[in-house]
Each structure stands twice: as structure tokens, then as C-alpha cells.
Amino acid sequence: MRRFGRTVVTAALAVAVVxxxxxxxxxxxxxxxxxxxxxxxxxxxxxxxxxTPPDPASAPPAGVARFFAGLDAAALRYLVRVHPLVVGNLEGAPLPLRYEANRIAVTATGDPRYAALAAPDRQVLAFDPRGRGQVAEVFGDLEHAAHVSVVVPGADNDASTHDARRAPHTGPAGMARTLRAAAGGDTAVIAWTGYTTPVGVGLDAAVGRLADAGAERLARFTAGLDAVGAPDPVLFCHSYGSVVCGLAARRTDAADVVVLGSPGMRADTSAALRTRARVWAARSPSDWIADIPNVEFAGLGHGADPTSAAFGARRVPAADVRGHTGYFAPGTQSLAAFAAIANGEVR
Incomplete structure (x- = not known):
């Protein structure tokens, strides 16, 4: 009873802090x-x-890959021209085909917020204009990469803010570009704004509803990477994105899951994630996320602190990181460690 009372008090404190x-x-x-x-x-x-083409709602990505492998060039051109939004978001479809389809889909929206994504040098792997918009963009050569990383962002990110002007090492595209530059030529990095993120530090950010939906999409996305022969990815999960990764971990073939500025992963320990991936955690001494109590009670909060010794994750050095968004800043210990993990250099 005493332990239950402490839990209630801690949950109440979490409400008060938020x-x-x-x-x-x-x-x-x-x-x-x-x-x-x-x-x-x-x-x-x-x-x-x-x-009959594979059903986007139910066909496994490996089956989608087999379907496209059996088509000639004329059939492929037809599908891209007539069904760009489906082809561009279809896990298991050939990568160059998805890039081309998404250029068409972005242009067709006529929305100036997305216009830059249609540039010839952009490799947009997914684009969905519904709601606030979702997007995934590749930095590097994903078709021939020896290593692949996926950046999963947190709150206040969508298709229009994916590459918005801000500090160059922040935001989904900024984090992915910086990691790609640090990791080197044979590593591809994907900025995956592929789920509906919370807006602000509100109730959506304190519960797991959006993370549950995002985890399902992330699991299918990583299955799509596997279907086209990409290496097992490293997931870099920032803030609320780490909640998504925690819920998705057991359903992905990720080699590593790295969380930074995490409010929790909806698990008490790294073992409870039920993943074969190595789990890493980083938190800056000046990150405000430390002020949010690590509880999960009646659906509120996201559980244990992944940087605590009891959680059991490997620690990533972050003593020189500034604030909640500085983990990918050039010259930091965290970025150097991230690049080594992305390249498979850490055993």
C-alpha cells in the first residue's frame, strides 16, 4: 500500500510538472x-x-518487392504516373521508383510548403499530405549503403517543418544531414517524419496514443527497408520519438536503438523492450526533459528513465550537449558516438 501511495504521489507530481x-x-x-x-x-x-497490384493495407513488403520485380519498364512507368501517392508510400517498392513517384506527388499538391521536396536532388522515400503531412527523406545512397540509420523525431515535426530553417543540426532533416556527414560515405541516413507527432508539450506528449500509431508505421517502414535489401538499421530516436521506438522495437530488425532526450520508452528496462537490438541512451545535463518525472500511471507518462543504471541501456556521452536539441551538434561527444554506432564501429 505504501508503494502504491508513492506511485500516486509521483503521478500527481508529473501532472503538476507538465x-x-x-x-x-x-x-x-x-x-x-x-x-x-x-x-x-x-x-x-x-x-x-x-x-492485381498488392493491397497497400495488408500486403507484406516482401510480397510488394516480388510484385514489382515481375514488371517491365512500361508497367513501372504506368504505375508511377497513375498512382504516385501509392507507389511513393508503398513499402517494398523499388527505391528509385518511390523517389520519382514522390516528386510527382509533391508537385501535384501545389502547396508551396512542400515545393522544395520536389527538387531533383531530393530523395523523398515517403510523402503523405494528409493532416499536417508526413515525409521520409534519404541522405546518401540507400541502394548501395553498407549501413543505414533512421532518425525518428519528436513533437512539433511534420512535412512542412521537416526541413524548416533552424539550427542546422536540429529538426529531422538537419539531424539526418549532420549524422550522414559525420558517419561518412557508405552510410545512408533517413529522416523519418512518418507519424503524427504531438504539438507542444501537451496531453498528447504525455500519453502513448500517437506513439502507438507511430510504432505501427515505423515497424512497417523498417520491414520495407528489409524487403529492398537494406542493412538492418540503427534507430536514432529523439524525445517523443523514443516512445515510438520503444513501442516498435520488438517489431523491427534494428541493429541498435539509440534514444536521446527521452521521456521514457514505455518499458521498465531495456530487456522489457524485447528486442535483439543494442539499446543506447543519451541525456544532456541541461536537457529540460530531466524535469519530467519518469512514471507511467493510468496512461500518463512514459516510464523509466533510459539513462538510469537500472534501465540497463548503454550510455552515450553527452556532457557537452546543450539543451534538448543539441545532440547532433558538430564537435559534440554525442555526435561522434552516434557516428561510430551508425557505422557499426562499436561492439
Whole structure:
């Protein structure tokens, strides 16, 4: 009973801290974008080369890869031209085909917020304009990479802010670019803003509803990488993104899961994640996330601190990191460690 009482008190403290530091009113409740992309019904009703295309909602990515391997160039051009939103988001489809399809899909929106993503040198691996928009972008040569990393961001990220002007090592695209530069030529890095993130430090950020939906999408995304022959990825999960990675970990083939500025992974220990991946954790001494109590009670909070000794993750040095968004800053101990993990140099 005494232990239960302490839990209740700690949960109440968590409510007070969240309300006092940011206020739940500062975060608007978000509706998670789930399911297959727009255009799916037309895709299902179509045929190509006398074959029915795989269902985006249910076909395993490996089956999607086999379907595309059996098509000639004319059939591939037809699918990209007629169904760009489906092809561009279809896990298991050939990578160059997805890049081309997403250039078409981005241009077709006519939305100036996304226009830069359609540039010839951008490698957009996924684009979904629903809601606030979702996007995944590749930095490096994913087709021939020896190592692959995926950056999973936290709150306040979407397709329009994915590459917004800010400190160059922050934001999904900024973190991915910086890691790619530090890791070197045979490593590809993907900025994956592929789920509906919370807005502000509100109730959405304090519960796991959006993370649950994001974890399902992340698991399918990594299965798609496997289907096209990419190496097992390293997941770099920032802030609320670490909640997504915690829930997805057992359903991915990730080689490593690295969390930074994490409020918790919805698990008491790294073993409870039920993953074969090595689990790493970093937290800056000046990161405000340390002020959020690590509890999970009645759906509120995300559990144990991944940087605590009891959690059992490997520690990433972060003593010189400034604040909540400085983990990828050039010259920091954390970025050097991230690059070594991304390149498989740490055993």
C-alpha cells in the first residue's frame, strides 16, 4: 500500500510538472494519420500487365518487392504516373521508383510548403499530405549503403517543418544531414517524419496514443527497408520519438536503438523492450526533459528513465550537449558516438 501511495504521489507530481512547465493547453490534440495512402481505392481497382497490384493495407513488403520485380519498364512507368501517392508510400517498392513517384506527388499538391521536396536532388522515400503531412527523406545512397540509420523525431515535426530553417543540426532533416556527414560515405541516413507527432508539450506528449500509431508505421517502414535489401538499421530516436521506438522495437530488425532526450520508452528496462537490438541512451545535463518525472500511471507518462543504471541501456556521452536539441551538434561527444554506432564501429 505504501508503494502504491508513492506511485500516486509521483503521478500527481508529473501532472503538476507538465502543467507548470508548459501547460496542457499549449498542445492541441492531434488525430493520428493511419492506414494506406490516398489513392488506395483506385490502386486496388486497377490491374497492370494482367495482374492485381498488392493491397497497400495488408500486403507484406516482401510480397510488394516480388510484385514489382515481375514488371517491365512500361508497367513501372504506368504505375508511377497513375498512382504516385501509392507507389511513393508503398513499402517494398523499388527505391528509385518511390523517389520519382514522390516528386510527382509533391508537385501535384501545389502547396508551396512542400515545393522544395520536389527538387531533383531530393530523395523523398515517403510523402503523405494528409493532416499536417508526413515525409521520409534519404541522405546518401540507400541502394548501395553498407549501413543505414533512421532518425525518428519528436513533437512539433511534420512535412512542412521537416526541413524548416533552424539550427542546422536540429529538426529531422538537419539531424539526418549532420549524422550522414559525420558517419561518412557508405552510410545512408533517413529522416523519418512518418507519424503524427504531438504539438507542444501537451496531453498528447504525455500519453502513448500517437506513439502507438507511430510504432505501427515505423515497424512497417523498417520491414520495407528489409524487403529492398537494406542493412538492418540503427534507430536514432529523439524525445517523443523514443516512445515510438520503444513501442516498435520488438517489431523491427534494428541493429541498435539509440534514444536521446527521452521521456521514457514505455518499458521498465531495456530487456522489457524485447528486442535483439543494442539499446543506447543519451541525456544532456541541461536537457529540460530531466524535469519530467519518469512514471507511467493510468496512461500518463512514459516510464523509466533510459539513462538510469537500472534501465540497463548503454550510455552515450553527452556532457557537452546543450539543451534538448543539441545532440547532433558538430564537435559534440554525442555526435561522434552516434557516428561510430551508425557505422557499426562499436561492439
Amino acid at each position: 502543467a507548470g512547465t508548459a501547460g496542457w493547453a499549449s498542445g492541441d490534440s492531434q488525430r493520428a494519420v493511419t492506414g494506406p495512402p490516398p489513392g488506395t481505392e483506385a490502386w486496388r481497382a486497377d490491374t497492370v500487365a494482367g495482374r
